Amino acid sequence: MDRIAVIGDYDSIYGFGALGLDLFPVSTDDPEAAATLRQLASEESRYGIIYITEELAASLKDVVDKYARQPLPAIIPIPGVKNNTGVGVEMVKHSVEQSVGSDILFGKD
Template sequence: MYKIAVLGDYNSIYGFAALGLDTFPVEDPAEGKEKLNRLAAGEYAVIYITEQLAAQLSAEISKYSEELMPAIIQIPGISGNTGAGIENVKKSVETAVGSDILFSNE
């Protein structure tokens, strides 16, 4: 059975443990890179990563963008929402559907 992981700074991710998700706090980008690769190679189908850490690991994350698993999804951290997470979801939907679902022709 596949699992769900949450990766980022401790203060941003500790609440996800109450939901039954596996949390992996990291202190710096080097540690984040190592944990991301380890989680992606393991039994994790979904990896939530804070936007701040994802910005520092963009090259590493792009290696997994064409893979079926894991799905790497950016979430806002404790310091706020940068908009990067919703932008990545929007791009994925545009690729799958073929158009911008948020665009309105009113």
Template sequence: MYKIAVLGDYNSIYGFAALGLDTFPVEDPQEGREKLNRLAADEYAVIYITEQLAEQLSAEISRYSETLIPAIIQIPGISGNTGAGIENVKKSVETAVGSDILFSNE
């Protein structure tokens, strides 16, 4: 059975444990890289990762961009929303449907 993980700094992710998700706090990019690879190999179908950590692991995350599993989804951390998460979702939708669904001709 596939699982869902949340990866990032402790203060940004600890609340997700109350939702029943597996949380994995990391202290630095190297620890994040190792944990991301371990989670991907350990049947985690969805890995939520804070935008700040994802920025530091962009090369590692790109390795998984062409695979179906795991889906790596960026979420804002406690330091705020950088917009990177929504931009990645937007790009994925554009790829899937062939156009920008948020574009308005007004």
């Protein structure tokens, strides 16, 4: 697991190509989006980190949740250029709560 993938709409992910990350442009209405994510998450693909746009993560919640219980690959939501849902912030908040046993953002609206 030594590769990093970015999956989401092209406009949101194309800049990551300049960093040498592998790009997988799909849209939320693409019937193959879930299959693409499953393929990237498979052990054979060797992706240790998969960045996914928030909009796509929200539309593929069941698939993302399946891999959230596994140590690898790490599936990390990132904001896209549109339709951000806040799921990335919520996932980080949840992870911190699990780690430290407390809501560190309590009262910070």
